[in-house]
Amino acid sequence: MRNPVKNLDLSAFTWHAFSREAMFDKRWYLRSERLVVYTATMLMGMAAQGAATYCMFKYKFLRQHIGNFSGHAAHVHEIDIMAGTILSMIFPCLVVLFLNVEYTLLLFWPGRLWPSWYNNWFRKWYMLSATLGMLATIVSSTVIVATRSASIMGVDAITAKQLTDLYFRPPLEYCLAGADVDYNAIEYSQIALSRDGVMTRITPTLSAQEDNSSSVAEGADIPSIEEEKAPVTITMN
Numbered sequence: 001m002r003n004p005v006k007n008l009d010l011s012a013f014t015w016h017a018f019s020r021e022a023m024f025d026k027r028w029y030l031r032s033e034r035l036v037v038y039t040a041t042m043l044m045g046m047a048a049q050g051a052a053t054y055c056m057f058k059y060k061f062l063r064q065h066i067g068n069f070s071g072h073a074a075h076v077h078e079i080d081i082m083a084g085t086i087l088s089m090i091f092p093c094l095v096v097l098f099l100n101v102e103y104t105l106l107l108f109w110p111g112r113l114w115p116s117w118y119n120n121w122f123r124k125w126y127m128l129s130a131t132l133g134m135l136a137t138i139v140s141s142t143v144i145v146a147t148r149s150a151s152i153m154g155v156d157a158i159t160a161k162q163l164t165d166l167y168f169r170p171p172l173e174y175c176l177a178g179a180d181v182d183y184n185a186i187e188y189s190q191i192a193l194s195r196d197g198v199m200t201r202i203t204p205t206l207s208a209q210e211d212n213s214s215s216v217a218e219g220a221d222i223p224s225i226e227e228e229k230a231p232v233t234i235t236m237n
Contacts, residue, residue, distance in 0.1 A: 012108040028110040035106060037193060038099045044190040045092040045099075051183030052088035055081065058170045058179065059150065066163050070155060074163055078150040081174055084141040088187060091134035095194055098127055131194055138187045145180045149173040 016022055024032040063076040102123075105112070150172040152160040170177045 008109065008112075017107055023107070025110075031106060031110050035103065038103045038106075041190060041193040042096050042099050042103070044186060044193055045096040048092045048183060048186040048190050049089045049096075051179060051186055052085040055170075055177070055179045055183055056085035056089075058177075062150075062167055062170060065167050066152065069166070070159070070163065074155045074160065075153050076150055077153055080144050080148055081150065081180070084137070084144045085183070087133075087137040088141055088183060091130055091137050092187070092190060094130040095127070095134060095190070098122075098130065131191070134187070134191055134194065138184065138191055141187070142184055145174040145184055149175075 023035055026032070059076070059078045059081055063078065066074050066076050105114070152163060152172075155163070164172060170179070174180045
């Protein structure tokens with residue numbers, strides 16, 4: 001297994017790489033499109049993590065406030081929404097981490113041929129697992145928000161009603177909390193961008209690298225489109 005960062009050209013780390021001219025260079029196949037999709041997916045992923053974190057702490061504080069006010073006699077059961085929000089922070093984070101790596105590689109070394117184990121295992125199976133995990137999280141979170149609600153245990157119904165009247169935000173019914181609906185909607189946007197940006201955008205790159213693998217060694221640069229189409233001049237001696 002070869003080191004994928006061995007012999008990297010560190011001179012590529014320049015501010016010019018972040019310029020519009022460099023980022024939207026048409027010499028590399030779908031490079032500018034992937035940079036845009038990666039950026040949008042990462043932004044939606046961070047927004048989904050932030051919204052899920054907000055929801056988690058809202059119900060955590062509700063549990064603490066009701067427990068303290070009732071002398072720890074009442075307990076708020078909200079384990080389902082807590083589990084959904086935690087998973088909604090984990091899987092978008094995994095996707096964002098991968099896209100950060102891909103964004104950096106695509107920005108500074110757009111034509112470098114990476115090892116086959118990185119392409120076949122990390123790019124394909126890691127992202128496939130993270131995307132499927134995020135899809136399962138979105139489905140389960142949607143079911144939880146749409147059909148379930150938190151409950152207060154340890155006290156009678158009258159006391160529970162008094163506690164909910166005192167601490168009415170967030171509501172016990174998850175579907176009535178705007179933040180719960182918002183983080184689910186953001187996750188649907190991220191999974192759409194993730195499917196388009198990861199599954200379909202990376203695949204042409206892998207195919208292009210496999211086509212060049214017979215003539216280009218690992219760690220070398222793949223010729224750009226303009227270089228491949230450049231005319232060959234033959235000099236007769």
